[in-house]
Amino acid sequence: MTDTLDAFIRGLPKAELHLHIEGSLEPELMFALAQRNRIDLPFQSVEEIRAAYAFSNLQDFLDIYYQGAGVLQTEEDFQDLTIAYFRRLKADGGVHAEIFYDPQTHTDRGLPFSVAADGILAGMKQAEDELGITSRLIMSYLRHLSEEAAFETLRQAEPYLDRFVGVGLDSGEVGHPPSKFANVMKASRERGLLINAHAGEEGPPAYVYEALDILGVDRIDHGNRALEDQALTRRLVDMGITLTVCPLSNLSLCVVKDLKEHPMKRMLDLGLKATCNSDDPAYFGGYVGDNYIRTAEAVGLTRDDLATLAKNSFSGSFLPAADKARHIAAVDAYLAAQ
Ligand SMILES: Nc1ncnc2[nH]cnc12
Numbered sequence: 001m002t003d004t005l006d007a008f009i010r011g012l013p014k015a016e017l018h019l020h021i022e023g024s025l026e027p028e029l030m031f032a033l034a035q036r037n038r039i040d041l042p043f044q045s046v047e048e049i050r051a052a053y054a055f056s057n058l059q060d061f062l063d064i065y066y067q068g069a070g071v072l073q074t075e076e077d078f079q080d081l082t083i084a085y086f087r088r089l090k091a092d093g094g095v096h097a098e099i100f101y102d103p104q105t106h107t108d109r110g111l112p113f114s115v116a117a118d119g120i121l122a123g124m125k126q127a128e129d130e131l132g133i134t135s136r137l138i139m140s141y142l143r144h145l146s147e148e149a150a151f152e153t154l155r156q157a158e159p160y161l162d163r164f165v166g167v168g169l170d171s172g173e174v175g176h177p178p179s180k181f182a183n184v185m186k187a188s189r190e191r192g193l194l195i196n197a198h199a200g201e202e203g204p205p206a207y208v209y210e211a212l213d214i215l216g217v218d219r220i221d222h223g224n225r226a227l228e229d230q231a232l233t234r235r236l237v238d239m240g241i242t243l244t245v246c247p248l249s250n251l252s253l254c255v256v257k258d259l260k261e262h263p264m265k266r267m268l269d270l271g272l273k274a275t276c277n278s279d280d281p282a283y284f285g286g287y288v289g290d291n292y293i294r295t296a297e298a299v300g301l302t303r304d305d306l307a308t309l310a311k312n313s314f315s316g317s318f319l320p321a322a323d324k325a326r327h328i329a330a331v332d333a334y335l336a337a338q
């Protein structure tokens with residue numbers, strides 16, 4: 001990889017559309033918050049934490065990720081976590097982000113609903129004021145829990161609904177198909193929320209069909225396994241559905257064995273609206289810029305491919321049409337200036 005491609009990617013204006021804020025908790029901050037909140041961690045050092053980040057599948061990762069989130073106790077903790085992420089995004093040329101958080105991970109350990117929500121929203125405002133980065137917040141339902149528990153989360157979220165752009169569906173996919181959440185997703189949509197679902201990360205193409213047909217999703221998170229089904233792939237292309245693809249996550253969680261086998265290039269060549277994202281960057285070895293760079297290296301993305309990814313990140317965002325057009329024009333202007 002030449003330095004020039006690295007610089008080209010970091011300067012390319014982009015949005016991140018698939019980021020779990022709890023997944024941006026770096027070991028250093030985990031240690032600092034554990035100390036601040038007098039919480040014992042089962043690790044003696046930052047190096048020991050990083051050494052534990054060797055996953056063979058999604059569940060391996062989730063076990064450590066939910067444990068790590070336990071150090072987040074106060075609004076200030078969530079604000080510190082959030083602004084730290086946006087500083088990284090700024091360094092990678094990010095100008096907008098639509099971020100997930102998992103309310104149930106926090107309410108289930110006794111925090112009031114307001115603590116995480118207010119802290120993250122404060123961090124997002126700080127990012128806009130200090131860094132000029134805009135953002136939107138998406139609350140995700142944990143799919144290993146019941147639909148009833150998701151309904152309870154929607155009830156608790158009632159005072160915040162004007163500050164959430166949408167809902168998501170995450171956590172362990174296999175055995176928890178989108179159809180399990182049909183009613184709560186319908187209720188969420190009726191409250192004006194846009195619908196996202198992780199589908200086709202580890203789960204089969206049938207889960208992607210369910211996300212489309214039963215949930216009526218506005219975006220699919222991951223979507224890799226849709227490529228196993230030609231008719232489904234064609235449908236995603238025809239519908240222009242945005243896929244929030246996460247290459248380094250896919251590598252860490254063994255969705256692909258080698259980054260050289262990653263389908264990103266194939267997705268673009270097929271005309272899918274793929275975007276490039278980091279998912280849980282503190283756990284998967286890279287933020288959004290690293291995801292662009294390492295994928296470009298591994299599968300041979302051209303500058304035009306990279307610009308397409310950046311444009312897809314804006315066209316697939318939940319921003320108003322005029323803002324999308326302004327950001328896409330900025331990508332074209334950036335390309336023309338090279
Ligand atoms: N990659 C992922 N898949 C499902 N749930 C998640 N929660 C955080 N990251 C996730």
Ligand SMILES: [Zn+2]
Nearest residue numbers: 020170221279
């Ligand atoms: Zn995810």
